[in-house]
Amino acid sequence: MSGIGGVYRTDGAMVDAALVARMARALARRGADAEGGWMAGPVALVHHLLATSRASLAVTHPVVDTLGECRLVWDGRLDNREELGAGHDESDETIVLRAYTRWGADCPVHLLGDFAFALWDGRRRRLLCARDRVGIKPFHYAWHDGTFRFASDVTPLVADLPSREPDDGMVVAWLLREFRPGDEDRTFLRHVRRLPPGHLLVVDERGLRRQRYWTLDAPPAPDLSADECGERFAALLRAAVAGRLRTDWPVGALLSGGLDSSAIVCTAQRWYGERGEGSPPLETFTMFSEHRDGDEREHAQVVAAAAGLKLHAVPRVPSSPTIGLDQHVDDGESPIAAPEHATGAACLAVVRDAGCRVLLSGEGGDQLLDEHGVFADLLRAGRPGDFVRAVRGFGARYGASARELAADAAMMLVPGWAKYLGKRLVRGVPPPWINRDTARAAGLRERVREPRGRTSLPSHAQRHTCESLTSPYYGLKLEVEERVAAHGGLEMRYPFLDSRLIEFVVALPWQRRAPAGERKALLRAAMSAVVPDRVLARRGKGDWTVPMDRALLTLTAGDGALADRSGMLGRYIDLPAARKLVMRYRDVDRDLRSEVWDLITVDRWLERFVKGAAR
Numbered sequence: 001m002s003g004i005g006g007v008y009r010t011d012g013a014m015v016d017a018a019l020v021a022r023m024a025r026a027l028a029r030r031g032a033d034a035e036g037g038w039m040a041g042p043v044a045l046v047h048h049l050l051a052t053s054r055a056s057l058a059v060t061h062p063v064v065d066t067l068g069e070c071r072l073v074w075d076g077r078l079d080n081r082e083e084l085g086a087g088h089d090e091s092d093e094t095i096v097l098r099a100y101t102r103w104g105a106d107c108p109v110h111l112l113g114d115f116a117f118a119l120w121d122g123r124r125r126r127l128l129c130a131r132d133r134v135g136i137k138p139f140h141y142a143w144h145d146g147t148f149r150f151a152s153d154v155t156p157l158v159a160d161l162p163s164r165e166p167d168d169g170m171v172v173a174w175l176l177r178e179f180r181p182g183d184e185d186r187t188f189l190r191h192v193r194r195l196p197p198g199h200l201l202v203v204d205e206r207g208l209r210r211q212r213y214w215t216l217d218a219p220p221a222p223d224l225s226a227d228e229c230g231e232r233f234a235a236l237l238r239a240a241v242a243g244r245l246r247t248d249w250p251v252g253a254l255l256s257g258g259l260d261s262s263a264i265v266c267t268a269q270r271w272y273g274e275r276g277e278g279s280p281p282l283e284t285f286t287m288f289s290e291h292r293d294g295d296e297r298e299h300a301q302v303v304a305a306a307a308g309l310k311l312h313a314v315p316r317v318p319s320s321p322t323i324g325l326d327q328h329v330d331d332g333e334s335p336i337a338a339p340e341h342a343t344g345a346a347c348l349a350v351v352r353d354a355g356c357r358v359l360l361s362g363e364g365g366d367q368l369l370d371e372h373g374v375f376a377d378l379l380r381a382g383r384p385g386d387f388v389r390a391v392r393g394f395g396a397r398y399g400a401s402a403r404e405l406a407a408d409a410a411m412m413l414v415p416g417w418a419k420y421l422g423k424r425l426v427r428g429v430p431p432p433w434i435n436r437d438t439a440r441a442a443g444l445r446e447r448v449r450e451p452r453g454r455t456s457l458p459s460h461a462q463r464h465t466c467e468s469l470t471s472p473y474y475g476l477k478l479e480v481e482e483r484v485a486a487h488g489g490l491e492m493r494y495p496f497l498d499s500r501l502i503e504f505v506v507a508l509p510w511q512r513r514a515p516a517g518e519r520k521a522l523l524r525a526a527m528s529a530v531v532p533d534r535v536l537a538r539r540g541k542g543d544w545t546v547p548m549d550r551a552l553l554t555l556t557a558g559d560g561a562l563a564d565r566s567g568m569l570g571r572y573i574d575l576p577a578a579r580k581l582v583m584r585y586r587d588v589d590r591d592l593r594s595e596v597w598d599l600i601t602v603d604r605w606l607e608r609f610v611k612g613a614a615r
Contacts, residue, residue: 076115
């Protein structure tokens, strides 16, 4: 895991050394093992390393090719090293330089893994930047007056922006969860962009040229039986887990006791065991709430005991959700924050104290494997009997409302224009607590008219999975999680977000996804001989909403939700109407908890980043 950054002046003028020094200082918290930099005329590169392999620790950063023409700053991990002809002790950086020699600007097409990089080609006078297929590793940039600046984080770019103007459209989209295609390259600041997942960017004297090199739109459908699907999925998950275990330090794994995290831990333990390494260098960590619905220690202990692993239990931090929020916003560089961020920070500290540098997570399992789109496909196929049985079966197994499931499925069949009219009639566009002038200037109504995804996939199940994984909101959320962990000295790794696994699942015909309304049937079949039966049979997951509501209700007893510390909340919300929203949450509607919490986090982000308090 690394912090990378750099500057390229396409007009050929000398780079400002003071600017580069500021960027390097701002990136230091992403890696304390080594730092490096290089500057020549109009271009400069900086690098801070947190080593997860001895090979990366052994090379000098930025890494230079044998001819001295190309220099690379790299943040990532390669999964197809053997395919690329890697030697046992070769660093990923060396392999990427060799791939560039072979394929030039097309080299990202041939790389599998999680990565962000910038490669300066001195002979061609161009900078090649690329980001991995799913967008696990961050890459931000600013382009102004012929100067291109990039960095892993937003902070190294902020000080030299023309202004600190927020992107009003993105702030409103966040408050209403109305992100749309086209937001993938936007941040919450107007002058800072992010390279979308699966894209490369070429910068030279002609300017910027962005190109998509990977897409999920139309993978070929495999012709496999149900049993073959389970076997293939198990093999791909094993490869995804194995690739993310490559490190020379102990590995931590988040273990909630749910199916997703249990599948990762048990698969990892088997991989270590088959290699004959004895006790695996793997430790598990679970967070629990004092409320029984949020206490999953019992199931997590079943998995840890079956795998012969140590389980660290981290209790919920019983404090106001605003305690430590400033630090979380500074680290995450975003208004996106979980109310239980303090417990998450405590868990990361325990992981780090255990000597781990890599942390596995089951994140992505819900987005990849939830099959709600199957119900819409049953309706569209004209199979009402199968639809009713599937919806009732799902509801009975998981305590869900069959009526709500049926309504959600029917809504997937409704054309976009009708959904827009429904939103206007039911809650208003914008709703009364949003500032109407800002919403109008940000084009909220035009935004809401647009479909949430643009894909040529044939079934609702495939579209739902694709849109869940490629949603701009989901990408922003992953970036916050990555940054918070990175600033704490840890690299997050997500086996369920392996591009090979995603391609396989998205390509599956919907008929293979949820037989008889079984949630995550593909994963249950693949893990039938791997995960303990008690966890396989589990149908629910932990619920932290009760302690969250207790904390928020205490906070909103005064003006905590609308403190307006930034003095800018009125730009986005109608304060009197927002107070009514808070009162409605307190008195009758607990489902408004997210809206109330977002008012707090947006205010803190405006104060810290836009007003500059974080400096």
